[in-house]
Amino acid sequence: MRVLRSLSWLALRLVALPVVGGVIGTVMPAFGFMPVLGGETVTIDPFRRLLATPGLGWSAALSLITGLASATIALGLAAGFTAAASGTAAFGRMRRLLAPLLAVPHAAAAFAFAFLVAPSGFILRLLSPWATGIERPPDILVIGDAAGLSLIAGLVLKETPFLILLILAALPQLPVVQSRRLAASLGYGRMAGFFFLQWQPLYRQVRLGVLAVIAFSSSVIDVALILGPNLPAPLAVRLAQWMADPDLSLRFVASAGALLQLGVTLGAILLWLGLERVAAALLSLLRDRGMRLRRDGLFRLLAVALPLGAAFLLIGGILALFLWSLAGFWPFPDVLPGDWTLRSWRQSWKGITDPALTTLYVAFASAALGLALAVLRLATRPSRAPAGKLARAILWLPLLLPQVGFLFGLQFLAIRTGTDGSYFALTFAHLIFVLPYVMIAMQDAWAAMDPRYEQVAVALGRSPLAVFIRIRMPMMANALLGAFAIGFAVSVGQYLSTVLIGGGRLPTLTTEAVALAAGGNRRIISTYALFQSAPPLILFAIAAMLPALLWRNRRAMAG
Template sequence: MRLLPIVPALTLLVMLGPVVAGLWGTVRAAFGHLPGAGLTGPNLDAFRALGDWPGLPRAVMLSVTTGFGTTLIALALVVLLVAGWSGTRAFAALERLLSPLLSVPHAAAAFGLAFLIAPSGWIARLISPGLTGWDQPPDWLIVNDPLGLALMAGLVAKEVPFLLLMTLAALAQADTRRAGAVAAALGYGRTTGWLKTVFPRVYAQIRLPVYVVLAYGMSVVDVALILGPGTPPPLSVQIVRWMGEPDFSARLLASAAALLQLGLVVGALVAWRLGEIAVAHLGLRWIASGHRGVRDAAVRGAALAGAGVAALSILLGLAVLAVWSVAGFWGFPDALPEGFTLRTWMRQGDDVLAAVGETALIAGVVTAAALVLTIGCLEAEVRHGRRLTQRGLWLLYLPLLVPQTAFLPGLQGLLLGVGADVGRAPVMLAHLVFVLPYVFLSLADPFRAWDARNGAVAAALGAGPDGVLWRVRLPMLLRPVLTAAAVGLSVSVGQYLATLLIGGGHVATLTTEAVALSSGGDRKAIAVFGLMQTGAALIPFALALMIPALVWRNRRGLQHG
């Protein structure tokens, strides 16, 4: 425990070091400097080549529309849902679905959605030929549509649960019930009253998560590969394509595009911030106008319907994956396959097991490291009084705000440059960058909310600081610690780009294998990998609920904590 005082610094280094180093590598390569390949700069060749790429305007446009579209729709759905429904039974039902929905990996949710809404998807099969008269799937581009609408839909479905969780956490800190009662007594409709009294306080708390959604939507790769348009693809996908080409000049091109991507995200965040100021201004005028809200009921209904569709699309998506994974022959437009068989599972068995092993090893090591660092930071806070400031919170969010496509290519280049072997260990370090913030955010509140008088009593009984931590604090916090572990595992399981780029294509996890299958169109194999990926993320959450219930089955005081 003598190392404890340096743990916060070490954590920051582990979390931000790769981001900073990767950005540096990207900048160097973008300006033509790639010593590992014998290229020296600086020059502007890569930017010139990027400017000459005919797909650039559309690719940039797609990044921007996807990012803003996803964030606006998801935020509006969540805000209106909470405004109109919090405290009702419908809301409680959605709340119970939250953890499972959150833990479904993005790629699996995207596959599920694609299998639902494609012209040959489940929805078309269910209504054909009866309603449509189709004997053949129509030649429509629903998935991979050129406007990226399917991509946006897939992202919204996954970001709604995330923003909802963050909003619920923020609500717990604001005195919302009484504010709502006061607004109602003054004659305000439920949604309008909530928007005018509670929303400003809540938004201040969920601002950083909203920024994360915006940055993520602009730079996502795996969901875009599955649901997004192909030619030209969003900028992030094109970056990864260039990175995959054997030619080194393509790598420089990718780095230039990565810098552009970073600039786009920074610009979008600034624009969003300006939008916040404008909305706040308009909101004050709206509040001053005294309107009580007339169309509340319609807005309420629409919000619930929207959130319901988002939740259903993920759940039904998993269901259709399950059906495909055991389907025999399944012709269009049959609603169900002619027969069920385990043949696909047998055929993919060895590959799946190997990928499960790799996924579990990486996720396990990374999560363990993240937990040790997080608990070390939080305990250093207790013993040395170093509290995370607002600026520290920004640092925590930084790895989630800097687009992955901006720093991972540079990091790969640097690793190659110093002769570090691409492979499992560097992949673990790269995963840690994304796992640490989520584990920290998940554990920090319960850790700090723990009644410190328990520690005072334990110390009065003669327990030293380590004894208090190991014998009292951590056992009492078993449930939040395991939940944080589950969050970490699911984040690691879902990592695509970090695994692909830093692993140099040699590290095959469930996620990289599943996404790699997407271009082949073998629905049965995709279904098997998508389900396994979901299971790998979901089972830890189930264990995080079950283990404390088992361990503390005779301890009533801990059963609801």
């Protein structure tokens, strides 16, 4: 058992050491020290060059605003939906929608959103000309607007389901039904009762997830390349462009910029923590003044309609991608194409084999390793152990730091060790992000299992290993399949780690789809986005259906 417990720390080391090493590898070139590129002395010249870059201030501001705005809106939608709909049929429907929504990679979701809301997008086609009188696409900058509104909206579409998932995982730990009855007996409306009695303890359970959304949204690259502004682009996008520039001296500037991005993300998190205090004080003030909001029907309707509308908007975007992939001639404002063709699929198929195989190999390998390490960790160190909080903080570390803050350094380390561009290094880079999500998906179900099943087996003379294999693992089959599907989807959606650690020699479906964004060929883009979305969606479907087949004679285990 001691050996297994020692090995269980391997999961935490595999997360912490690369992140810490990557940060160190970013800090050194930021101060001019990188002998392999001729940087022999410590200097602040990279920061001078960085600060002299035109538009840097607005790029940093865009990142800050994007992180805070998308997290605020997504959390508001998730919390409002939970307050209005928990325990209702709408809540159950959203539960069923979560898996396919989470399976869609960020880049594919961004393309889906763009194809809906663009001036010649599907929404305007549905409304034109009968409702709008428009017969030509309006000359309006919707996608890539200077304020980043389309970028924020695209992120909200993807982050709201993630936050709802975290809330769903935290709800069973709270006396929801009792609190609702108590609030009703005191004359509070459903939503007021939720926010006054349940929200603060619930928020403490999901706070790290909210901070992770801020960190991701403030430093996202693939979604920003598709939906964000270009002149100037958000800070993380500019840093990635400098890292890919043939002028190697820009790598020093990019590393200095990565530290600035760390500062921007940290600033966004600190501002959020300040807003938490303001919101808590405001909530207490409203409660103390006796605001009960008994007649909250309109608020409840909006709180349910907005997240469900966002979910169906994303589904509609996927449908728009499918239509464009089969479209021949499709003039505006026709709702459907004038003719249908498989030309885009045939054209894409020629170059998609290698990226698809790389995507599947790395995703399966990283998800399987992540699941094995998560099971090892959970089996040998329960969440109630004293080191639980430290372990949780370490696991969340890659999600709370901007990727450019440590992946630049990790790329330098991979180059120095000669592993860049290898499947091993790419799988390891994906594992850093896959493992935390697999642990998040597994730990609540693992802790919730009734220990009496195992106690009975031990009392009947079974060894601990036999109990683990014959009792624990079969009863965890549903959670294991779901966690594997989530880890697989996280790997498929990785962009920056693939570009940097893959060294451009291991393209995936995600990197190819994002690279096509600059081309503007909607038919080819749509086919790549669908190819990118298909493997996670298929795996989520298998994870949902397989338990019913495995346990068809055990109805309680099939759900």
